[in-house]
Amino acid sequence: MVSTFKNFDPDKVWTILEEVKDPEIPVLSIVDLGIAREVKDAKDGRLEVVISPTYSGCPAMYMLEEQIRETLTRHGFPDHQVTTSLSPAWTTDWMTEKGKRKLEAYGIAPPEKTTSNKAMLFGGQKKISCPQCKSDNTEQISEFGSTACKALYRCLDCKEPFDYFKCI
């Protein structure tokens, strides 16, 4: 691909964006989460960062946008633009493998790949491994957890409750 970037090195910008962490899951950056979608030249020649919200009501989005602005400014890109893109809709498939491993080490079971059976009203419950003891003997407590993106599970072996990053 021919690079047409004029005023910045995209690799450097992506590295800078790694510094912006999710306020609820501080081990994950917006790059790990797939929230940062694109780094490009805006029409007016400025640096443009395109982000995609996880859930419509995610209260972290405003804070993340502010953090992106602050971080870019601190690294010498005061003149930039952050735009939000809704389409295509964010999916957990965009989370990086590195991100999933960090998530599990942090104690949150990572999302599985999304399946095509969304039309089903009552799909069989997926088997989710306990992030503490790795047992598959777990059960769902609630499909809704401490944040919009998580469900609540418990491990029937080590008895620990845990969050599961649900896939959408």
Place this chain on the structure above:
Amino acid sequence: MTELSSNTLSKKDALVQYAAQIGDNGLIIGHRMSEWCFRAPSLEMEMALMNCALDLIGQARELYSYAGTAGGDGRTEDDFAYLRDEIDFRNALLAEAPNGDWGDTIVRLFFMSAYNKLFFTALARSKDKELAAIGAKSLKEVVYHLRFSSEWLIRLGDGTAESRRRVQNSIDNLWMFTGELFTLNDAEKSLLEDGIAVDVTALKADWDQMVDAVLEQATLKRPENDWAQSGGKAEGRHTEHFGYILTDLQFMQRRYPGCEW
């Protein structure tokens, strides 16, 4: 308030109203569910309702922001939520029904989520790119609401004699507000031919099928009388409960006009 008709509504005004009225549905039912905060029967039930409310209010924010952009008059999402009066809100009356007991709240969410699933599936194919994007995103979220409310409906219907009696009562009471969901108002009629608005009349058969399947599993009866109360969506004529919602929702802006934080 001037009488709105498809002849007098410009395409731009129709689009602004259309985006806003989809948002109205989400904001009002989302606000209703947020009233359960600190009052739900258990922590898990409360978190589930608050998660659903957050999705719906988030969707409303996207829609109001778009309505402001489409109108080009500098209105923001807050203007739509806080600075409009009762008659300007075009939500379906179902959204504003009081919380009642847990059964009433679950039935209201179930009827709305079954509709939302079909509606957002269709909106994702709108010729308006922004509405299509919001539709595709919202669909992922409302599928969770539909599953949650369906499971609860089955649990209550096929539960104890008391839970069954009460949730059947909720269904009977809210049934007359479901018909309005499938009526077209002037903004929708105006945008149908452009492929922007969803033809909601075409969603009714699928909605019936979805609702019947869950009611059957819940051993509950579908009411026979299909008479429908309408007014909210077509002309901003609301139930007596709506004014109380606005006094709560808009309190800060009414007490301290223009306040920001």
